[in-house]
Amino acid sequence: EEAAMEQRVHDIRKELGTSLFIPGHHYQKDEVIQFADAIGDSLQLAQVSAANRAAKHIVFCGVHFMAETADILTMDSQTVYLPDMRAGCSMADMADIYQTERAWTALQGLFGNTIIPLTYVNSTAAIKAFTGRNGGSCVTSSNARSIVKWAFTQKERLLFLPDQHLGRNTAFDMGVPLDQMAIWNPMTDTLEYDGDLDNIQVILWKGHCSVHENFTVSNIEELRRTRPDVNIIVHPECRREVVALSHDNGSTKYIIEAIEKASPGSAWAIGTEMNLVKRIIAQHPDKDIMSLNPNMCPCLTMNRIDLPHLLWSLETIMEGGTGNIITVDEETAAQARLSLERMLAQAD
Numbered sequence: 001e002e003a004a005m006e007q008r009v010h011d012i013r014k015e016l017g018t019s020l021f022i023p024g025h026h027y028q029k030d031e032v033i034q035f036a037d038a039i040g041d042s043l044q045l046a047q048v049s050a051a052n053r054a055a056k057h058i059v060f061c062g063v064h065f066m067a068e069t070a071d072i073l074t075m076d077s078q079t080v081y082l083p084d085m086r087a088g089c090s091m092a093d094m095a096d097i098y099q100t101e102r103a104w105t106a107l108q109g110l111f112g113n114t115i116i117p118l119t120y121v122n123s124t125a126a127i128k129a130f131t132g133r134n135g136g137s138c139v140t141s142s143n144a145r146s147i148v149k150w151a152f153t154q155k156e157r158l159l160f161l162p163d164q165h166l167g168r169n170t171a172f173d174m175g176v177p178l179d180q181m182a183i184w185n186p187m188t189d190t191l192e193y194d195g196d197l198d199n200i201q202v203i204l205w206k207g208h209c210s211v212h213e214n215f216t217v218s219n220i221e222e223l224r225r226t227r228p229d230v231n232i233i234v235h236p237e238c239r240r241e242v243v244a245l246s247h248d249n250g251s252t253k254y255i256i257e258a259i260e261k262a263s264p265g266s267a268w269a270i271g272t273e274m275n276l277v278k279r280i281i282a283q284h285p286d287k288d289i290m291s292l293n294p295n296m297c298p299c300l301t302m303n304r305i306d307l308p309h310l311l312w313s314l315e316t317i318m319e320g321g322t323g324n325i326i327t328v329d330e331e332t333a334a335q336a337r338l339s340l341e342r343m344l345a346q347a348d
């Protein structure tokens with residue numbers, strides 16, 4: 001049955017030709033990735049979709065916020081589909097616009113007009129729009145350092161949404177001491193901090209990635225005991241302590257390139273999503289590669305996109321239907337674009 005589904009996907013791709021474009025995120029399953037026209041991180045995929053003017057139908061194999069970003073950057077004549085609407089992102093969902101507006105009002109009360117918002121691209125279109133209309137920028141895990149540097153040329157303080165770990169890891173690497181970082185708790189609408197309020201430079205939103213939080217200090221300690229020869233590389237969505245104890249850290253793109261450059265025979269434990277780790281293992285039989293957490297850590301929402309959902313989405317296009325179209329309203333899209341454009345103008 002799987003072979004029949006694969007054949008049908010092949011046939012539809014052939015029939016739709018260049019009017020169909022299938023971007024696939026690194027964390028997607030192999031059964032989906034085999035059909036991807038481009039593989040990359042969320043921003044790369046949104047950009048290639050926008051650059052591909054022939055593509056009328058963009059079937060985004062990733063999660064909801066990524067499909068939104070693709071819709072924001074593409075033209076009106078291009079339609080973005082998400083094969084399963086349940087493919088959300090728990091991190092993006094940790095910052096909703098009502099919580100964020102409440103936080104902003106409270107923080108203005110505490111710090112006046114001294115704060116610039118920065119949002120990780122892993123956020124809803126509404127949060128990107130909030131960031132854009134308040135003078136801020138998006139960041140990715142690849143350019144977070146350069147955008148944080150730029151942000152401090154604009155204002156004394158920054159609010160970093162929605163991932164506390166990427167925010168903390170980036171600011172710490174740039175020399176901001178931990179006691180000059182506070183955490184905004186959207187559940188209680190309060191600011192959590194040690195030390196002096198006036199010294200706070202970075203306000204971290206209390207959000208996290210439920211996949212990357214599964215890599216722990218005890219995983220590292222266990223590995224050091226059993227395999228002291230293994231190099232450890234993790235994604236900066238991992239906790240501060242985990243990043244601090246690892247040899248290296250970086251975005252998915254950075255991790256992929258680091259393993260490509262590594263010498264044959266070297267051993268690596270990777271702290272990122274399971275499908276990508278499995279693919280890196282398969283692509284490098286000359287290296288000894290494993291997941292930092294031996295249980296492997298899948299992103300359950302990414303995994304909702306599978307071969308049956310991809311095929312279903314393609315069938316709806318063939319039938320001229322309107323299944324699972326992602327549209328961001330024009331006002332939100334225009335403000336969100338501001339935050340994406342500020343990022344693209346600053347990133348090196």
Ligand code: 13P
Pocket residue numbers: 026040041042122140141142209237250251252253
């Ligand atoms: P990057 O591909 O930008 O490193 O992001 C990781 C991630 O968690 C995507 O959801």
Ligand code: SF4
Pocket residue numbers: 027063088089090091092122209210211212273299300301302
């Ligand atoms: Fe969201 Fe984490 Fe899954 Fe990425 S890996 S989509 S940040 S939950």
